[in-house]
Amino acid sequence: MPTALRAHVCERRCLVLGCQDFCGYYDWTFSFLREHAGQDAVEKYWAKAVVDAQQHYTEAGRAAGLRGLYDTWVQTGDDEKCDWTFTLDEDRNVLRWDMRQCPSKGHLIKNDLYTDEDYCDHCMGWALPLLGEIGVEVTAHEHNHCGQCWSEIRMKDQPFESLASHVGDINITKDARWDNGYIDGWRSNVKLPLLQEQDEATDSVDVIEHWFADANELTVLGRGPSAVDEWTAQHLSGAVIVTDPTYASRDVYDDEPRGVLMGDNSPALAEVAKRFLATPEERRPLLMHMYLPGAPMQPFARYGLPRPVPILPMLVRHKLYQHQSFAAYPTTGVFALLLAAAISGHKRVNVAGIDLYQHPTDQVYVNDQVHHGWPAQHSEACDRAAIQCALTHLDQRAQVHPFLRQLLTQPA
Numbered sequence: 001m002p003t004a005l006r007a008h009v010c011e012r013r014c015l016v017l018g019c020q021d022f023c024g025y026y027d028w029t030f031s032f033l034r035e036h037a038g039q040d041a042v043e044k045y046w047a048k049a050v051v052d053a054q055q056h057y058t059e060a061g062r063a064a065g066l067r068g069l070y071d072t073w074v075q076t077g078d079d080e081k082c083d084w085t086f087t088l089d090e091d092r093n094v095l096r097w098d099m100r101q102c103p104s105k106g107h108l109i110k111n112d113l114y115t116d117e118d119y120c121d122h123c124m125g126w127a128l129p130l131l132g133e134i135g136v137e138v139t140a141h142e143h144n145h146c147g148q149c150w151s152e153i154r155m156k157d158q159p160f161e162s163l164a165s166h167v168g169d170i171n172i173t174k175d176a177r178w179d180n181g182y183i184d185g186w187r188s189n190v191k192l193p194l195l196q197e198q199d200e201a202t203d204s205v206d207v208i209e210h211w212f213a214d215a216n217e218l219t220v221l222g223r224g225p226s227a228v229d230e231w232t233a234q235h236l237s238g239a240v241i242v243t244d245p246t247y248a249s250r251d252v253y254d255d256e257p258r259g260v261l262m263g264d265n266s267p268a269l270a271e272v273a274k275r276f277l278a279t280p281e282e283r284r285p286l287l288m289h290m291y292l293p294g295a296p297m298q299p300f301a302r303y304g305l306p307r308p309v310p311i312l313p314m315l316v317r318h319k320l321y322q323h324q325s326f327a328a329y330p331t332t333g334v335f336a337l338l339l340a341a342a343i344s345g346h347k348r349v350n351v352a353g354i355d356l357y358q359h360p361t362d363q364v365y366v367n368d369q370v371h372h373g374w375p376a377q378h379s380e381a382c383d384r385a386a387i388q389c390a391l392t393h394l395d396q397r398a399q400v401h402p403f404l405r406q407l408l409t410q411p412a
Contacts, residue, residue, distance in 0.1 A: 087167055138153050
């Protein structure tokens with residue numbers, strides 16, 4: 001089971017499930033449907049099964065329009081302990097909500113759960129068809145996958161005015177938490193491209209595939225000392241993927257990489273932003289990030305950076321990663337290798353700078369003379385398993401640094 005059920009004892013001494021206890025099972029169900037029946041099946045499930053369970057909204061909207069939806073959603077928020085504000089302005093023909101902390105996504109984050117590749121999309125997945133039945137349009141919606149979102153809806157074919165400039169500090173986009181995560185957005189019931197000025201794809205997997213489509217070869221550079229030795233210099237070719245400290249400092253790779261994988265607790269956001277924003281747009285790399293549910297949230301937008309594209313949907317779709325709650329997860333360099341395995345197609349992948357903290361120099365990183373050992377959130381066993389998974393997926397298309405190849409033949 002993806003999460004343990006909690007039970008509460010009510011006054012009549014019966015066991016009652018809390019409304020958030022189902023969220024882990026929703027997450028698992030969406031993932032199961034995607035894997036075994038495809039994306040269309042998930043969308044049909046949202047539009048039929050979930051909509052059928054939300055008919056009280058349909059009835060309220062038919063009976064009293066936006067006022068009926070307002071009353072019903074406010075009651076739902078009270079029942080589910082939502083930290084949100086609903087604002088109704090019937091003169092402007094708009095109903096807006098600002099979610100400060102979604103209890104559903106919050107449950108997954110709190111319990112370090114990540115099974116489906118995009119849990120948050122299910123809200124628009126059921127709301128759009130349901131509201132469409134009663135003549136209501138979602139004029140705008142955005143969520144940051146960290147528990148914050150906002151929407152504005154209106155009755156179709158009537159004049160409408162946004163409330164964004166009328167709700168003051170209630171507007172969640174003014175909250176510091178809005179700087180976290182990556183944004184999925186809708187306008188007039190239509191999902192927007194993830195990188196609106198660079199790619200028409202709404203799916204992060206397609207965005208990453210398109211970005212590396214013209215590369216015949218990929219090179220993954222970790223930050224271990226082997227990243228700067230002679231073997232690596234001879235095999236450094238194709239589209240290069242580095243981690244954020246490398247991009248900030250240029251100590252491992254001084255040229256312009258094709259992609260930068262931002263770490264889970266980046267110490268280099270300011271330096272990354274300085275270099276990225278000073279680089280001509282046509283030479284900027286694709287910024288990417290894991291967005292692990294239990295890892296510290298990174299305020300990318302606060303530094304003026306575009307929000308990195310998520311990589312976990314691609315890894316989950318290719319069965320290269322399965323998140324384990326409150327367990328060790330791969331280091332950033334190993335996540336970069338998993339990513340390269342997922343996007344490689346028939347490309348060759350060169351791998352260097354992943355030394356499992358066992359390089360003969362006793363250095364952890366190229367610029368670090370002190371051996372700190374494994375960070376608490378990582379482990380050698382986890383990295384080894386992930387590396388083997390990536391190499392198996394790549395089959396004979398991986399050129400691995402001899403030092404790492406030797407390490408993998410030895411017991412942990």
